[in-house]
Amino acid sequence: MTNYALMYRLGFTPWERYGAGGGAEVGALLDRETEDRTGGPGRALDIGCGRGQFTPELARRGWEAVGVDLVPAAVEAARRKGPAEVTYVVGDVTDLPSAGLGTFDLFLDIGCFQGLEEDQRAAEGRGVTALAAPGATLLILAFGDSRYRRMVEGVSQAEVEAAFPDWELLTVDDADTSGLGWPMNRTSPKWYRFRRSAA
Numbered sequence: 001m002t003n004y005a006l007m008y009r010l011g012f013t014p015w016e017r018y019g020a021g022g023g024a025e026v027g028a029l030l031d032r033e034t035e036d037r038t039g040g041p042g043r044a045l046d047i048g049c050g051r052g053q054f055t056p057e058l059a060r061r062g063w064e065a066v067g068v069d070l071v072p073a074a075v076e077a078a079r080r081k082g083p084a085e086v087t088y089v090v091g092d093v094t095d096l097p098s099a100g101l102g103t104f105d106l107f108l109d110i111g112c113f114q115g116l117e118e119d120q121r122a123a124e125g126r127g128v129t130a131l132a133a134p135g136a137t138l139l140i141l142a143f144g145d146s147r148y149r150r151m152v153e154g155v156s157q158a159e160v161e162a163a164f165p166d167w168e169l170l171t172v173d174d175a176d177t178s179g180l181g182w183p184m185n186r187t188s189p190k191w192y193r194f195r196r197s198a199a
Helices: 004-010 014-036 055-060 072-081 093-099 118-131 157-163
Strands: 043-047 064-069 087-090 104-110 132-142 167-174 190-196
Touching: 014 055, 014 104, 014 132, 043 055, 043 118, 055 064, 064 072, 064 093, 072 087, 093 118, 104 118, 118 132, 118 157, 157 190
Parallel strands: 043 064, 043 104, 064 087, 104 132
Antiparallel strands: 132 190, 167 190
């Protein structure tokens, strides 16, 4: 797994480049999730939120937004940036139940899952499932299993599905690569949308 704490200290955060180019796409996907909920937005968890690049977008759409990340410096930076109605927590995405976060109706993972080892991906999957309210939705953005995987990480569709066996995969869509430099723009990033059974 990438040493994110070291990379934040060095100021080398290439994953944050996606925000400028992909922000409109993320916004459209969050709008869809918000509009699809007949009871209105509920609680949403941004997994691997970093410095809070996307978590505020959830709050702007009426979600009770929580961001979780393992790197304390990143979480502190997110808190400073705000807004005040967003909650940020230092926590391990491979052990989500231990953070005492409660349950969620929407999970957002932008580039976190793809950097985990197989056992860690399974652990994230178990944690998300444990925290999922009936009918919850999960959105994952991940690079594909390309020849650049050792350099920038990535996962295959089969690896994504294997981590969430109790979820229904609704859609897999190509992600916009605007704003991504080489080699990230050659990794065939995908958006995965899952639904937890309401039963």
